[in-house]
Amino acid sequence: xxxxxxxxxxxxxxxxxxxxxxxxxxxxxxxxxxxxxxxxxxxxxxxxxxxxxxxxxxxxxxxxxxxxxxxxxxxxxxxxxxxxxxxxxxxxxxxxxxxxxxxxxxxxxxxxxxxxxxxxxxxxxxxxxxxxxxxxxxxxxxxxxxxxxxxxxxxxxxxxxxxxxxxxxxxxxxxxxxxxxxxxxxxxxxxxxxxxxxxxxxxxxxxxxxxxxxxxxxxxxxxxxxxxxxxxxxxxxxxxxxxxxxxxxxxxxxxxxxxxxxxxxxxxxxxxxxxxxxxxxxxxxxxxxxxxxxxxxxxxxxxxxxxxxxxxxxxxxxxxxxxxxxxxxxxxxxxxxxxxxxxxxxxxxxxxxxxxxxxxxxxxxxxxxxxxxxxxxxxxxxxxxxxxxxxxxxxxxxxxxxxxxxxxxxxxxxxxxxxxxxxxxxxxxxxxxxxxxxxxxxxxxxxxxxxxxxxxxxxxxxxxxxxxxxxxxxxxxxxxxxxxxxxxxxxxxxxx
Numbered sequence: 001x002x003x004x005x006x007x008x009x010x011x012x013x014x015x016x017x018x019x020x021x022x023x024x025x026x027x028x029x030x031x032x033x034x035x036x037x038x039x040x041x042x043x044x045x046x047x048x049x050x051x052x053x054x055x056x057x058x059x060x061x062x063x064x065x066x067x068x069x070x071x072x073x074x075x076x077x078x079x080x081x082x083x084x085x086x087x088x089x090x091x092x093x094x095x096x097x098x099x100x101x102x103x104x105x106x107x108x109x110x111x112x113x114x115x116x117x118x119x120x121x122x123x124x125x126x127x128x129x130x131x132x133x134x135x136x137x138x139x140x141x142x143x144x145x146x147x148x149x150x151x152x153x154x155x156x157x158x159x160x161x162x163x164x165x166x167x168x169x170x171x172x173x174x175x176x177x178x179x180x181x182x183x184x185x186x187x188x189x190x191x192x193x194x195x196x197x198x199x200x201x202x203x204x205x206x207x208x209x210x211x212x213x214x215x216x217x218x219x220x221x222x223x224x225x226x227x228x229x230x231x232x233x234x235x236x237x238x239x240x241x242x243x244x245x246x247x248x249x250x251x252x253x254x255x256x257x258x259x260x261x262x263x264x265x266x267x268x269x270x271x272x273x274x275x276x277x278x279x280x281x282x283x284x285x286x287x288x289x290x291x292x293x294x295x296x297x298x299x300x301x302x303x304x305x306x307x308x309x310x311x312x313x314x315x316x317x318x319x320x321x322x323x324x325x326x327x328x329x330x331x332x333x334x335x336x337x338x339x340x341x342x343x344x345x346x347x348x349x350x351x352x353x354x355x356x357x358x359x360x361x362x363x364x365x366x367x368x369x370x371x372x373x374x375x376x377x378x379x380x381x382x383x384x385x386x387x388x389x390x391x392x393x394x395x396x397x398x399x400x401x402x403x404x405x406x407x408x409x410x411x412x413x414x415x416x417x418x419x420x421x422x423x424x425x426x427x428x429x430x431x432x433x434x435x436x437x438x439x440x441x442x443x444x445x446x447x448x449x450x451x452x453x454x455x456x457x458x459x460x461x462x463x464x465x466x467x468x469x470x471x472x473x474x475x476x477x478x479x480x481x482x483x484x485x486x487x488x489x490x491x492x493x494x495x496x
Contacts, residue, residue: 004100005099005115006099006100006101006111006112007111009111009114009115009118012114012118013111013114016114016117017160017161018161019161019162019164019165019168019170021168021169022168022169022170026169026170028481028482031169031170031171032172034165034166034170034171035166035171035172035178038165038171038178039178041158041162042069042076042159042162042175042178042179043182045074045075045076045155045158046071046074046075047071047074048075049074050073050074050075050137050151050152051147051148051151052137052140052144052147052148053073053137053138053148065079065183066183066184066187066460066463067183067308067311067315067462067463067466068080068081068084068311068312068315069176069183070183075152076155076159077131077152077155078124078127078152078155078156080159080179080180081123081127081315082120082121082123082127082156083116083120083159083176084176084311084312085123085316086116086117086119086120086122086123087116087312088309088312088313089119090112090115090116090119091309091390091393091394091397092393094397101397117160120156120160121153121156121160124152124153124156124157124160125149127152127319128149128152128153129149130319130320130323132145132148132149134322134323134326134327135326135327159175159179162175163175163176163179172474172477172478172481173470173473173474173477177466177470177473177474178470180466180467180470181466181467181470181471181474184459184460184464185459185467187458187460190206191206191256191260191261191458191459192207192208192256192458193206194209195209205255206256207251207257207258207260207261207458210256210257211258250365250366252367253365254364254367254368254456256456256458257365259455259456260365260455260456260457263457264458264459264464267448267452267457267464267465268464268468271448271465271468271469272468272472274299274300274448275298275300275468275469275472277298277300278296278298278299279296279297279433279437280294280296280297281295281296281297281416281429282416282417283295283415283416283417284414284415284416285413292417293414295409295414297437298441299437299440299441300441300444300469301391301400301434302391302394302395302441302442303469304445304465304466304469305390305394306386306388306389306391306394306442306445307387307449307462307465307466308466309386309390310383310386310387310446311462313360313386314360314361317340317341317356317360318352318357318360318361321340321341321352321355321356321357322343322350322357324337324341325337325340325341325343325350326343326350330343338354339355339356341354341356341357341358358375359378360379360382361379362383362453362461363375363376363453363454364456365454365455365456366454366456376450379450380446380447380450380451383446383447383449383450384442384443384446384450385446386446387443387445387446387449388443388446391438391439391442392435392438392442395434395435400434402430402431402434402435403423403427405430405434406423406424406427406430410423410426416429448465452465
């Protein structure tokens with residue numbers, strides 16, 4: 001039976017917009033078509049500016065925007081942020097036992113999905129209101145504010161429905177994964193080849209155009225010098241001697257560089273390797289004595305979800321701290337609000353210089369790490385800690401805990417040779433591995449995400465980490481769909 005909290009959403013379900021599941025078998029090619037259509041709609045929305053907006057639009061947090069598939073000043077200003085935040089809140093409530101939920105119960109699963117959708121829509125409205133009230137779009141008359149709010153709300157609902165449509169069987173994978181992968185791919189291409197002026201070093205923004213310009217100007221690719229600057233826009237640190245790089249290998253202010261490009265390749269290879277690391281437990285079928293197999297426990301046992309949830313948490317800290325600062329503490333005189341975050345104006349955007357927000361935002365290049373190594377270490381520790389916490393929380397919420405897996409193995413007729421065929425004995429074996437692997441996986445993804453950002457990886461470290469996992473999952477799903485299409489008798493094996 002559904003818990004008291006989830007039971008509140010029973011009457012709400014009928015009023016929420018819904019993408020109906022297919023009433024027939026959807027073919028492989030048709031699934032590809034619907035998935036591509038969802039992606040095209042997302043990309044079009046990312047190019048449509050908000051009507052009535054004054055200035056460039058929302059907060060400039062480009063590397064966080066990559067994770068949330070958002071686009072500044074467009075219909076996708078909020079991206080998938082509200083969906084991820086809603087999932088984060090409900091995960092924490094379920095993991096802490098504050099709400100009762102049994103993921104093996106179809107009714108509970110359905111109500112949990114309804115609750116997630118409800119909070120996603122609610123948070124879309126809350127974030128849209130905060131952007132407008134916080135003056136992100138300038139000083140607007142009431143009528144224009146309402147128009148912008150409606151645009152953001154409806155755009156958020158469309159993204160929710162596109163994700164639901166894909167997950168309910170019309171497409172392949174999930175809309176959230178698809179949109180994240182598209183955003184990361186765009187960012188990598190932009191960082192590599194953008195011809196837009198970089199402003200700081202008077203070269204193009206993209207790494208490769210800047211390389212050709214460096215060679216054309218007769219400059220050395222690896223030259224360095226020391227320069228005194230009163231304020232480093234990227235790091236938010238005032239009055240420091242920093243390396244003044246006038247080359248293509250390491251560029252100032254976090255501009256895309258060859259170091260970032262090579263690090264991107266390295267991170268891709270590392271994550272691909274980590275995706276394949278696993279422990280395999282021998283299993284056999286009770287009814288078929290000759291059948292033996294292995295149950296894999298991957299190092300990334302809970303996938304990359306901890307990185308998404310940690311990013312959502314950090315983004316919300318940044319989002320609300322900047323609104324609070326811009327409205328109540330622009331002179332950094334309130335001691336208590338300073339604990340949340342202090343800022344200084346750099347161009348048309350405030351940059352964090354202290355407080356909690358300063359340490360949950362990653363240094364974006366190796367120069368910032370050199371200027372403030374303490375910040376880099378604290379950020380890495382915070383990232384790793386939250387990745388571990390969210391990994392352990394997701395064990396139970398996602399139905400991946402030892403007890404759940406043991407029950408699934410017994411119900412399917414499997415057992416571990418040398419142990420009694422009972423849920424308890426299999427659970428005891430799994431408890432030796434699953435919690436330890438989960439913690440180690442959380443540490444691994446947190447460390448990769450943090451270190452990759454320190455070297456200015458294209459598409460951000462978190463983005464590359466998520467993209468490799470998403471591509472791997474899509475590869476598996478595409479192969480399963482293709483095999484099930486060719487051999488319908490095998491469809492039940494894949495859960496189809």
